[in-house]
Amino acid sequence: SANYKVAVLPGDGIGPEVMAEALKVLDKVQSEFGFSLTYSHHDVGGVAIDNHGTPLPASTLAGCEEADAVLFGSVGGPKWEHLAPNDQPERGALLPLRGHFKLFCNMRPARIYQGLEGFSPLRADISARGFDIVCMRELTGGIYFGQPKGREGEGAQEKAFDTEVYHRFEIERIARLAFEAAQGRRKIVTSVDKANVLQASILWREVVIEVAKDYPDVTLNHIYIDNATMQLIKDPAQFDVMLCSNLFGDIISDEMAMLTGSMGLLPSVSLNDQGFGLYEPAGGSAPDIAGKGIANPIAQILSAALMLRYSFKLEEAAQAIERAVSETLAEGFFSGDLFSSEAKHPVQTTAQMGEHITNRI
Amino acid sequence: SANYKVAVLPGDGIGPEVMAEALKVLDKVQSEFGFSLTYSHHDVGGVAIDNHGTPLPASTLAGCEEADAVLFGSVGGPKWEHLAPNDQPERGALLPLRGHFKLFCNMRPARIYQGLEGFSPLRADISARGFDIVCMRELTGGIYFGQPKGREGEGAQEKAFDTEVYHRFEIERIARLAFEAAQGRRKIVTSVDKANVLQASILWREVVIEVAKDYPDVTLNHIYIDNATMQLIKDPAQFDVMLCSNLFGDIISDEMAMLTGSMGLLPSVSLNDQGFGLYEPAGGSAPDIAGKGIANPIAQILSAALMLRYSFKLEEAAQAIERAVSETLAEGFFSGDLFSSEAKHPVQTTAQMGEHITNRI
Ligand SMILES: CC(C)[C@H](C(=O)O)[C@@H](O)C(=O)O
Numbered sequence: 001s002a003n004y005k006v007a008v009l010p011g012d013g014i015g016p017e018v019m020a021e022a023l024k025v026l027d028k029v030q031s032e033f034g035f036s037l038t039y040s041h042h043d044v045g046g047v048a049i050d051n052h053g054t055p056l057p058a059s060t061l062a063g064c065e066e067a068d069a070v071l072f073g074s075v076g077g078p079k080w081e082h083l084a085p086n087d088q089p090e091r092g093a094l095l096p097l098r099g100h101f102k103l104f105c106n107m108r109p110a111r112i113y114q115g116l117e118g119f120s121p122l123r124a125d126i127s128a129r130g131f132d133i134v135c136m137r138e139l140t141g142g143i144y145f146g147q148p149k150g151r152e153g154e155g156a157q158e159k160a161f162d163t164e165v166y167h168r169f170e171i172e173r174i175a176r177l178a179f180e181a182a183q184g185r186r187k188i189v190t191s192v193d194k195a196n197v198l199q200a201s202i203l204w205r206e207v208v209i210e211v212a213k214d215y216p217d218v219t220l221n222h223i224y225i226d227n228a229t230m231q232l233i234k235d236p237a238q239f240d241v242m243l244c245s246n247l248f249g250d251i252i253s254d255e256m257a258m259l260t261g262s263m264g265l266l267p268s269v270s271l272n273d274q275g276f277g278l279y280e281p282a283g284g285s286a287p288d289i290a291g292k293g294i295a296n297p298i299a300q301i302l303s304a305a306l307m308l309r310y311s312f313k314l315e316e317a318a319q320a321i322e323r324a325v326s327e328t329l330a331e332g333f334f335s336g337d338l339f340s341s342e343a344k345h346p347v348q349t350t351a352q353m354g355e356h357i358t359n360r361i
Numbered sequence: 362s363a364n365y366k367v368a369v370l371p372g373d374g375i376g377p378e379v380m381a382e383a384l385k386v387l388d389k390v391q392s393e394f395g396f397s398l399t400y401s402h403h404d405v406g407g408v409a410i411d412n413h414g415t416p417l418p419a420s421t422l423a424g425c426e427e428a429d430a431v432l433f434g435s436v437g438g439p440k441w442e443h444l445a446p447n448d449q450p451e452r453g454a455l456l457p458l459r460g461h462f463k464l465f466c467n468m469r470p471a472r473i474y475q476g477l478e479g480f481s482p483l484r485a486d487i488s489a490r491g492f493d494i495v496c497m498r499e500l501t502g503g504i505y506f507g508q509p510k511g512r513e514g515e516g517a518q519e520k521a522f523d524t525e526v527y528h529r530f531e532i533e534r535i536a537r538l539a540f541e542a543a544q545g546r547r548k549i550v551t552s553v554d555k556a557n558v559l560q561a562s563i564l565w566r567e568v569v570i571e572v573a574k575d576y577p578d579v580t581l582n583h584i585y586i587d588n589a590t591m592q593l594i595k596d597p598a599q600f601d602v603m604l605c606s607n608l609f610g611d612i613i614s615d616e617m618a619m620l621t622g623s624m625g626l627l628p629s630v631s632l633n634d635q636g637f638g639l640y641e642p643a644g645g646s647a648p649d650i651a652g653k654g655i656a657n658p659i660a661q662i663l664s665a666a667l668m669l670r671y672s673f674k675l676e677e678a679a680q681a682i683e684r685a686v687s688e689t690l691a692e693g694f695f696s697g698d699l700f701s702s703e704a705k706h707p708v709q710t711t712a713q714m715g716e717h718i719t720n721r722i
């Protein structure tokens with residue numbers, strides 16, 4: 001039967017705890033669906049700084065290269081916050097990984113789960129309408145990687161600069177994936193730009209309009225980034241797929257994640273054009289609750305499900321995990337982040353959540 | 362007695378209606394406080410495209426140059442939306458005005474007014490805590506004006522680019538104004554950047570830390586733009602002054618305006634180092650309700666108050682206007698945007714709101 005190699009990078013904070021539950025769930029689906037996974041574990045982020053002096057050691061990168069997919073936990077914490085921003089675990093691990101594997105397509109779904117509307121920071125009538133949005137973020141271009149980037153001059157005239165740059169081919173490939181995603185959903189793509197100010201956005205808009213012609217069943221809308229941050233708050237239900245540049249996607253995906261009020265449920269995937277991907281929860285390393293066994297493992301578990309879907313084309317196994325998660329929540333089992341006095345069951349630990357989900361597969 | 366020249370640019374949509382009320386209020390304070398204003402009216406935005414073929418005619422620019430301050434309404438509307446983004450009223454009028462007069466300091470206050478918490482799109486327990494934030498946005502630098510900016514190449518390799526660039530002196534002058542604003546408020550400056558990715562942000566952070574040394578009574582925090590959009594939603598009350606680059610300020614100021622749920626109350630000012638300023642409401646031209654006499658004139662009236670304060674140093678007259686606005690709202694007089702079934706009085710027209718405020722001066 002098929003065997004896939006997975007590089008497991010638990011990282012810092014709650015990463016190792018929630019990763020352990022994701023691996024339990026993966027063990028169960030392997031036996032149920034007749035495939036096998038081989039894991040290799042590697043340090044990344046702060047723990048890699050401590051053990052190897054760098055957030056992304058060569059051995060970790062080599063381990064990822066040998067694998068068919070990367071399952072990533074989370075990185076960062078107060079211990080490494082004194083470092084220069086550039087050397088910190090998040091930046092120092094994620095950007096090189098994205099660049100090295102050319103993971104240009106970042107998908108971050110965000111939705112309000114039924115019954116969890118009350119956790120959304122939105123007004124009750126807005127959260128009651130719910131929303132279900134995917135942010136398609138370009139992840140290897142734009143101002144993150146554009147050259148020149150640097151610093152020059154002295155005194156008052158000293159200046160620092162970054163280049164926002166997009167090539168037609170970069171916009172086209174992420175746009176196509178956005179339209180394809182929309183075809184499997186509510187068939188609306190909203191392209192986020194700042195075409196009233198940025199040349200890169202003007203090209204972005206032109207190319208997206210061009211690509212849209214190949215997807216006549218999908219409605220295309222354009223919105224400026226400033227207005228997008230407002231409309232997301234006022235009426236998130238209007239959006240289906242939001243197509244964003246690297247920087248705007250960074251902002252929009254975090255905003256929509258926060259609007260769900262349940263970041264512990266949100267997975268994400270970053271893909272290259274070979275289907276190789278890095279899978280990680282949307283939330284951070286949550287150092288304040290790390291090591292207590294109380295973190296919500298669902299975002300990590302759903303990230304594992306996305307890995308089965310996108311990198312290994314194991315759609316049934318992916319759905320089995322997603323169904324088990326939905327059932328667990330529907331039956332009223334919640335970790336502390338989503339617990340309320342109305343919950344049917346007492347607050348669940350990380351391990352208990354993992355067991356509920358494993359048992360339902 | 363002192364005389365000041367004001368260039369009045371009503372613009373499009375609700376601009377002319379709300380401007381009329383602001384001028385009524387200004388007439389009243391002139392007689393009460395013993396100064397005089399001389400107005401010159403000029404076309405700007407869509408109406409200027411229609412009458413002169415360009416959103417910022419030379420005659421309008423000349424009129425602004427002769428004035429001591431510019432009172433701006435709002436520009437844009439569906440009639441001009443078919444134009445290329447670069448030629449549209451908003452961009453074509455605002456960016457050249459900011460650049461020409463070197464209006465580097467944009468202040469946008471946003472707060473939840475007591476009694477109007479229900480209009481905020483935030484969950485009731487969050488809006489009940491209220492917030493009162495000023496966004497200090499750098500307005501003549503960054504990626505809006507940085508060079509090079511353009512397009513190159515052909516086919517799939519065609520690329521478009523913009524340059525985010527900040528000089529030390531640009532960061533320093535806006536940072537000083539942010540700390541000074543904080544000294545008159547709750548003494549917290551939160552500097553928004555993306556120092557984990559952008560060189561310009563790394564310099565931004567360095568300079569802000571340097572400037573902070575001259576304001577030991579003010580607490581300085583740093584936050585990444587992606588986290589800022591989240592924290593604003595989760596807990597806006599934590600912020601006092603938010604110090605932002607041009608692009609990040611565009612996003613943050615709009616987000617916080619939306620979070621108040623009462624954009625019709627929010628004024629703004631853009632200043633240069635001579636105290637010359639452009640004063641405008643935060644909301645847009647609202648073409649859907651234009652010409653009906655129902656728009657809320659308060660943002661325009663409060664913009665006029667800011668003009669008296671910042672450009673003419675007429676603090677008492679400015680406060681008289683602000684007090685009259687607060688009283689009008691406290692007494693339960695609301696235009697349609699803020700009307701609810703619990704209001705004491707029937708819904709008020711634009712002119713009625715203007716009268717209530719004028720009468721209370
Ligand atoms: C850590 C940082 C460089 C990164 C980004 O800006 O892309 C993070 O915010 C994210 O969204 O994954």
Ligand SMILES: CC(C)[C@H](C(=O)O)[C@@H](O)C(=O)O
Pocket residue numbers: 196197226451452455456611
């Ligand atoms: C119209 C546009 C160029 C402008 C900006 O981006 O600055 C507007 O959004 C604003 O915030 O005043």
